Amino acid sequence: MSELKNDRFLRALLRQPVDMTPVWMMRQAGRYLPEYRATRAKAGSFMDLCRNPELACEVTLQPLERFPLDAAILFSDILTIPDAMGLGLSFNTGHGPQFEHPVRSRAEVERLPIPDPEGELKYVMDAVRTIRRALDGRVPLIGFSGSPWTLATYMVEGGSTKEFGKVKGMMFDEPDTMHLLLDKLAQSVTSYLNAQIAAGAQAVMIFDTWGGVLTPRDYQAFSLDYMQRIVAGLTREAEGRQVPVILFTKGGALWLDKMADTGADALGVDWTIDLADARQATGDRVALQGNMDPCILYSNPGRIVEEVALVLESYGKGPGHVFNLGHGIHPTIDPDNVAAFIEAVHELSLPYHR
């Protein structure tokens, strides 16, 4: 493998000194870019794009051609694991993800296989290998997975939900069935992420998109405990470097203290908490990744620069900050505003690292 030319992102995740604050964006390869929409049209369906390593590589690299981002993230979806378990994933315009075979009973949970990352999910590993070759050491590549709880919500509901009635119904009525499902998912996610690391991912992130809909007690038992088991089971070194692990629970600002005890290297933070408070809650246990409200990017360059300055100031001096949005970038954002954002992070962060 080529030597890594920009390791700012990996160093910041390990709270090592850097010259400026690294920055990337969740969903940086996505619909706000016209070149993404062109590749997507060429590919066919969204899942056709995910399953095509050459095209997945193409869209992964597109934002790097436009902006001096400090990391690339594998283009894929969090629902590849349930799809590989046989649930039949499709994306229908306006309805989000849908599973043909949702999981509702003990018997259905028992029948679920643990997918082989180099079998049914080989297309993901092929994408990782292809992207690493194409990156040629330019920036590190992030691999990722959904958290067991988050995957379970889609698997039991059969798609997106606002109420979480079915998945919480199983959690409250049949906790043993839910734990069996989460256990299978934790095993699957662990081997999936380890395979991504073996294929070339240089950091991994676990997206717990729906942990924030739980009570503190249920969050611990049904989401955090399983993420902790995954973290404990991950390969933490590859190619002679540490492979940092990032946990991100959307709406989890209240639980950062608990999350910092999982053994993860860094925590994703949404914009509902000031980074100063998040830093105080987590001490020197983890790096923090975040946390600008993505809606700022609907605004104008002047306002964007102001907000970047506030976020940098809130984190303050010293290493351990990876700049990011608190959620994925929205599809109707103007790429010129993104350019202003990325430039401002690098430029305005210099004094914080002197």
Next chain:
Amino acid sequence: MSELKNDRFLRALLRQPVDMTPVWMMRQAGRYLPEYRATRAKAGSFMDLCRNPELACEVTLQPLERFPLDAAILFSDILTIPDAMGLGLSFNTGHGPQFEHPVRSRAEVERLPIPDPEGELKYVMDAVRTIRRALDGRVPLIGFSGSPWTLATYMVEGGSTKEFGKVKGMMFDEPDTMHLLLDKLAQSVTSYLNAQIAAGAQAVMIFDTWGGVLTPRDYQAFSLDYMQRIVAGLTREAEGRQVPVILFTKGGALWLDKMADTGADALGVDWTIDLADARQATGDRVALQGNMDPCILYSNPGRIVEEVALVLESYGKGPGHVFNLGHGIHPTIDPDNVAAFIEAVHELSLPYHR
């Protein structure tokens, strides 16, 4: 007016001793009740039901016939104010609320009138008067309004949203226009709630459904400050009794400390924080209302009783707790589970008040 026979709810809001913990449910008059669905079918559209004081009274009282609830809440919608401002509200099945004339420009904000509560909104005050007569002192009647920020989200977006791009776009790009809109809404909400109190509401609640999508700084400037102004402008005594004010920001668990300084008597709390922690954050400044996950009601009576016990234990001894769900009850809940829930709150709370 008839003397109030059950004032447990009002006393708890003022942190006065009670015999048992009072309980009511957000959306207790609603679609989970077959008798509600029958009245709704009779009325025509959802807004036809809100605009008919006799039928609004009928559905307000329906849950009290089934369950020993400690409060009634006016049957209405938070969007009556923007509707009275001329935005043209309708509810289309599957799409939620929609405004025919969303507010997007400075000129549109400037043209917005402050509605007359006994003019365009007289149907709401008539409903309050009708319900008070029908209640005949059985339990207190709660009046309510949306918060300025929450109303603004619907007014600018034109309906429900997941991204809040348009309303945050206005907030970031044209903060003066947003402040003018929020100022008009704060004036409107203040006079609307005071009119409800004059018509007979014995407590009022401000629903800040979308305050939780803001950063701490924006929450303070664009939501909390306006709620504080409303609280300061409310009639706090009527019929020789205090009229308590409840603030509820969904997703606002991180900000309870700030909210407790607004002068409100009580704070609504969702289930993302333990009541013990909420109580510690707010001290003896406010009562707390909440905070059971409404999805528990999808479960079974045994599990519901367990969860009620945990919530009561988390609040602990002493006055100042009104039991509620952390969000409105879902439409597919079995009313028999609600009966088990209400009974458990009263029975299991007795030792906490000895």
